[in-house]
Amino acid sequence: MNQYSDLTSFLKDGAPKLLKGPVALIFAEDEVELDATIRHHIDAGFRHTVVFAMPEFSIAEDVAEQIFRVDYNVRTPTALETAVNGVMRATGDIWIYYCYNAEFLFHPFCEHRTVGEMIAFNVEERRDTVLTYVVDLYTGDLWQNTNAVCIEDAHLDKTGYYALARKDRWNNDLDRQLDFFGGLRWRFEEHIPAPKRRIDRVALFRNKPGLVFLPDHLFNDPEYNTYACPWHHNLTATICSFRTAKALKRNPGSTFDIDTFKWHNSTPFEWHSQQLLDLGLMEPGQWF
Template identity: 60%
Template sequence: MKFSGLSDFLINGKSVLAKGPVGLILVEDLVEVDTTLRHHLEHGFHALVVFAPPELTLPKDIDAKVHLVTMDVHQPGALLDAVNQVIAAAPGQWLYYCYNAEYLFFPFCEHRTIGEMLAFHTEERRDAMLTYVIDLYADDLDRFPNAVSLEHAQLDRSGYYALARPDPANQNHPKERQLNFHGGLRWRFEEHIPPKRRKIDRISLFRAKPGLVLRPDYTFNDEEYNTYSCKWHHNLTAAVCSFRTAKALKSNAGSTFDIHRFTWHNSVPFDWTSQQLLDLGLMEPGQWF
């Protein structure tokens, strides 16, 4: 189903939001849109809502399975505006958001659906899930100048770390059960990344409720949503494997000529499995086995 804009979708497509989980995908460019949508459809989302420029065309088999909303994706805050308006229209539903050329992985996702995982997470009285954005990049920038290749994707096997998240409202003391996570290309090429955009954590999976607002740093105005676990034990986390940073560094005139390769001694081929991410400690199963 196609909608002429966000307002059209919220008026005439509200039934799409009647059952979750719902995936919200913002198409910033035309790179790997097909594979992004197929990957998330395979996870078992009840619906995928795709916010895209008018020039996007989809294969017929995908076009019939997603809800396409035409909009100006380059307007400042386009993702935030879309997600926050959907939050207001879908109280109680589990939502997920990402960009094109980003791929969600969660523990055992090859054999279990997103609905099964979120049902377990809900039973643990959690309304949000921390996800780490793991940078992917092509192994050869001469062959793949936009840094994107699914068949030759690499990721960093180490170099990730966490810092306390200060609370300005409490004399900058650390916030409870909240950390700022760093690593990947945003860490290795930090001279090209503004400080406020260097962290790699997002709350990509969450349950909508009245008054909930997604902020520009990918956290919410409800501080409990921003925690990595509950008070009594560790919880599930997931990973969003993303070419977005690599694409940006190679398309930005201020960085592209300074970067001749992304690979280094800690690069390893990405095998596109949740087990590899679990083995590298890039997500956690919590109590879910």
């Protein structure tokens, strides 16, 4: 394991080692399913995995040997954009992905195609991003799994997702940009601040000089924020995430209002890309 005592030392001595991508940046807010998150993304085919975590967080030995570990407080208000922009400035023309612990990337046909193969196809389509939708996962039994997380009993919403045109400061529609909503952030929106309700995230992208990652999961290059190129639909991916369910149960303002996350549109999560494709939660574009 390559271990670094803070972000500065990693950007100086570790990031220059990331000569080839794709690189996964995993931000650990706590230890919940941290090992499972790391294993999932290593298995997905990322060339390097960087884990930002508090020093006291434990990581299993078998995965610790395969990662860059950076001591870092992910819970500070600007932790995500500070680290992502730092890695972008310290590396070159590589593909970068970011997520939190208890989040799992699924892309079309991921059971037999690596994330690198997906990127190769995307490059052929002259796309520098893969738009991802954050699909909320939650346990079916909050009495047994009080933190809302259980991989063996994960559920998701099979309907209730929608998109609205993204506006500029003059209230004009932005070209090929949409704000996507749904899942727990929609069903329990009274507990979610309005700026945090979107479920779209440009989580996989190609780094380039001058690119800046913004606090709202967008970039300073408008083309990076589009859902497709001008001539046809592009593939998209899904991040299946326990993060919102976990936060709603951890927050004193919402935990006592929620006895269950299940409703009539809940369905067990099968941990397979075909289910997500069938539900329309991601699409293969022209990739077959």
